[in-house]
Amino acid sequence: MLVSAKRVSEHGGRTFTEEARRAQIVRAAIDTVAEHGYPNTSFSKIAQRAGLSSTGMISYYFAGKAELFDEVVATVLRAAEEFVGPRIQHAQTYRAKLRAYIESNLDFMAKYPGHTLALAEIIIGTRDRDNVPVGAINQATASIDALVDCLDKGLAAGEFADVEPRVMAVAIRGAIDNTLRHHMLTPGVDLESYGSKLADIFDRATRSAS
Amino acid sequence: MLVSAKRVSEHGGRTFTEEARRAQIVRAAIDTVAEHGYPNTSFSKIAQRAGLSSTGMISYYFAGKAELFDEVVATVLRAAEEFVGPRIQHAQTYRAKLRAYIESNLDFMAKYPGHTLALAEIIIGTRDRDNVPVGAINQATASIDALVDCLDKGLAAGEFADVEPRVMAVAIRGAIDNTLRHHMLTPGVDLESYGSKLADIFDRATRSAS
Amino acid sequence: MLVSAKRVSEHGGRTFTEEARRAQIVRAAIDTVAEHGYPNTSFSKIAQRAGLSSTGMISYYFAGKAELFDEVVATVLRAAEEFVGPRIQHAQTYRAKLRAYIESNLDFMAKYPGHTLALAEIIIGTRDRDNVPVGAINQATASIDALVDCLDKGLAAGEFADVEPRVMAVAIRGAIDNTLRHHMLTPGVDLESYGSKLADIFDRATRSAS
Amino acid sequence: MLVSAKRVSEHGGRTFTEEARRAQIVRAAIDTVAEHGYPNTSFSKIAQRAGLSSTGMISYYFAGKAELFDEVVATVLRAAEEFVGPRIQHAQTYRAKLRAYIESNLDFMAKYPGHTLALAEIIIGTRDRDNVPVGAINQATASIDALVDCLDKGLAAGEFADVEPRVMAVAIRGAIDNTLRHHMLTPGVDLESYGSKLADIFDRATRSAS
DNA sequence: GATGAATGAGTGTTCATTCAT
DNA sequence: AATGAATGAACACTCATTCAT
Known part of the structure; x- marks a missing residue:
């Protein structure tokens, strides 16, 4: 069996670029919450701040709202x-x-x-x-x-x-x-x-x- | 001109029943926030808990979300x-x-x-x-x-x-x-x-x- | 048969005070439409301008929105x-x-x-x-x-x-x-x-x- | 970086399909206003005529009511x-x-x-x-x-x-x-x-x- | 793998009208 | 006769999520 060309980090089998995207989104989420408050934080505000074209990207990288904010908390x-x-x-x-x-x-x-x-x-x-x-x-x-x-x-x-x-x-x-x-x-x-x-x-x- | 039959409380010219409804809604809002958290509190949750038929009632008694929660804070x-x-x-x-x-x-x-x-x-x-x-x-x-x-x-x-x-x-x-x-x-x-x-x-x- | 104490005008059997109320509401409607535009004119705006406490009064004196604005048109x-x-x-x-x-x-x-x-x-x-x-x-x-x-x-x-x-x-x-x-x-x-x-x-x- | 597969028209960086949807909505808006009159025109009537499943689609393509009708006026x-x-x-x-x-x-x-x-x-x-x-x-x-x-x-x-x-x-x-x-x-x-x-x-x- | 498009439930709010008193 | 209270549908709009490509 061949080794995958994409290097996989230790975090749940994700590639480096995947991990980078997640980190980028987490960073945008932190900033958004800090500026607008948690109740006023939406995927679209986060996507906008992260420079993403659609909120679909966030759902693609995170299973749901909960997983994203769990990661935010863990990161901080x-x-x-x-x-x-x-x-x-x-x-x-x-x-x-x-x-x-x-x-x-x-x-x-x-x-x-x-x-x-x-x-x-x-x-x-x-x-x-x-x-x-x-x-x-x-x-x-x-x-x-x-x-x-x-x-x-x-x-x-x-x-x-x-x-x-x-x-x-x-x-x-x-x-x-x-x-x-x-x-x-x-x-x-x-x-x-x-x-x-x-x-x-x-x-x-x-x-x-x- | 005769005095109106409806008694008016000292709070901004509101009638008794009006004041009672407001208090009822404020109580429901407190309980809802305590149970579900502020971000998950909506007019429909509050209306449901207060036994009101529609969220329109809340808007009828409070000029807006802000006025309702201002009153909640003031009450507490x-x-x-x-x-x-x-x-x-x-x-x-x-x-x-x-x-x-x-x-x-x-x-x-x-x-x-x-x-x-x-x-x-x-x-x-x-x-x-x-x-x-x-x-x-x-x-x-x-x-x-x-x-x-x-x-x-x-x-x-x-x-x-x-x-x-x-x-x-x-x-x-x-x-x-x-x-x-x-x-x-x-x-x-x-x-x-x-x-x-x-x-x-x-x-x-x-x-x-x- | 006795004549009613309330004097009735020639307009569809309405009393004087009734007619006065209607005129007052019509006047308020004209002003409201002129200021806010017809699409933005609501019973509550009219009631407010007419000094009425509730929109119910308007419905009481006019069978509906159509009748009110028919009267406005006729008046003008x-x-x-x-x-x-x-x-x-x-x-x-x-x-x-x-x-x-x-x-x-x-x-x-x-x-x-x-x-x-x-x-x-x-x-x-x-x-x-x-x-x-x-x-x-x-x-x-x-x-x-x-x-x-x-x-x-x-x-x-x-x-x-x-x-x-x-x-x-x-x-x-x-x-x-x-x-x-x-x-x-x-x-x-x-x-x-x-x-x-x-x-x-x-x-x-x-x-x-x- | 490769050029995106989606072709972008000259109108404010929108894609073709985006522009097509907007045109479709504008057309439906024109017809709706012509038939029902502006005061009776709502997003739901427009969506219905355009064959859209929800009014949310209109808000998805136009920033608000004003932008939609601005575009309607400009189009005509x-x-x-x-x-x-x-x-x-x-x-x-x-x-x-x-x-x-x-x-x-x-x-x-x-x-x-x-x-x-x-x-x-x-x-x-x-x-x-x-x-x-x-x-x-x-x-x-x-x-x-x-x-x-x-x-x-x-x-x-x-x-x-x-x-x-x-x-x-x-x-x-x-x-x-x-x-x-x-x-x-x-x-x-x-x-x-x-x-x-x-x-x-x-x-x-x-x-x-x- | 990545994304633009679409969904449909949900948001707070306003509406004309009704009704018991 | 008059009114404050209530109704429920409709309003424009946002939401997190899904899906075909």
Whole structure:
């Protein structure tokens, strides 16, 4: 049997050009959601931004609306993880890891505000056919679980005091996301300086009340 | 000229039945958004839930989609304010007011989870024709501003240490909202117990690092 | 048998107040058509302009859309006839009557531009259920017939030369109506001065070519 | 890159089939307006007549109602110009040109009564959002201006006497259009014979009163 | 593999009319 | 006699998806 001339990437047996097209569409989808909001995002707006002549192309490359936005979410999360992950791992103490988590998240937002905004819109707006916001479960819990894990270990190591890890993790994640939202509405805000201040808040919150 | 037999309420010269219908539609809209998500909410879904024969009825009572959802937002915010306001005013110190703010917000969410969920979806999903999420600005800043004011006064009174009021306010609001979101996804969570724990977190965060 | 307390006018057994309401609605309809055009004229626009609280009132006083606009047409034609008729009758020769017809028509238009505009829009736009513009037939032929009659008699009296009455009548009527239309689009035009010039044209056209 | 297999016409980068569909829809629109009148013309009536499965197809090929009817007007005017133009240019004197204008206009109407009728309805019925019948301005003034120009030149050449060009032009145009209207209502009329008689009228009207 | 064309259900909104009171 | 409320069909238009080529 001959090997196919078209090289196939590791992603579900797709060719390189196929993968490139998908990436192009995903990028256009991110930008469109960021600009128009998820409810106002349609295939035709995405196709237009991607420079495609018809919406049929999108359906050709993605099985449906759900698959496209799943890929969008995955893409943004992957980018965020690549940006944030190393900085957390590089930190020595759990307290330092917590600070790195908060600050690097805000740095990522500052660098890719559209990505983060689109992510939030899609996660909140997407539901499966049982009306359960299924994408949200995966993503939100994944992000939260990582934080919980960090807090758990820090507690065990005696670095944090008086912390209920899950409550704290949910609060931190919400604080980070809301900071972006606040930033989008009041453009004067400097996200980077917010990072260290936000980190300060939760640094203090994880100390004993003394 | 005799006084009209139809009694007119204080709301913009509308009759009682008119006001009742509007309230009925607003209620149905809240429930529909909470269940299906804002992007999947249509007039026909709302009409169906409200037991109306056609979507035309909704257009008959509301000038447009925007007016309906403006009223939804206003209704939920009014309810929240009535619930939360007195508890904050009743607290004596600013530190106590902060705790009351957090706890009563979570209590409100526990009591009317659909209201709060719908509110968040609409605020995030609604944009004006310049793609600016205009409802969000009004509401979000209003809620944030109230918190900032409380923190400012507490700082002046020497009750809080090391606080940058706006950063802190944004964080608190985000933590509260995300707690609801987390609660919706993982139904086991007890919102009321979360309230005091969340209050603890920000109580500690507003103390001096010692 | 007792006489009804409500006085009844000669118009199909309607009371005075009824007739007043109808007149009020007809007036509002004329203005609305003149301003928005016949295709954009709806009962709600008319009701609004007439100061009525609901469109139901219009349906209450008029059996349907057709009856309302029939009355509008009749009203405008009656007004025009009252304005134009005496001036024609007062003229001594048929040539003078023709001039009087043209000039007084343009004077009427100058005085009630909305009426004439609305009339034209409705006549052109209205069809019965067989798609025949039925109102138009009645009105247009009535107006044309009067002109034809005048030209016929003038011909018999030897005042006009080389005239095919119907062709001429249609041309005159069209010239008059188009002058109004032209006036509406280019507001600088002085309708009154146009009247004598238009009369000159057809005065010459009815002379022998010699 | 290879040249696309789909051939593209010169009209705004549209393909042949696209252009064909548009023409088909425009044709159906003309017929529908001629039969039902402009106010009673809807996308669904047009789609039905064009043999299309849904009104969505029309929106697919035309950006909106306005674009469709703009194209209808342009199509009819183009056809009329192609029909009328050469006959006017072929005439040697301005007096002959005037006769050619009137007669060829009526010949066109006799050949395409639906086109002309539809044109008149759309022009009269269409307004922009300031209630200005904008299409009318362009078309009516264009047609009038051509006539005015002819009369001006004829005056300068000493062919016409005692003529106020604009008044005369408006009268001629109105006479022509009204003749069509009259013809539609009373089908016995022979438009072609009307043409020479109408030309006679304005031929006489442009001679000196002697 | 790629695409332009087509589909049909769905969107919010307006319409003239009816009806119970 | 008069009216506010309600109706349901129709409106122009957009949607994600399918399909023949």
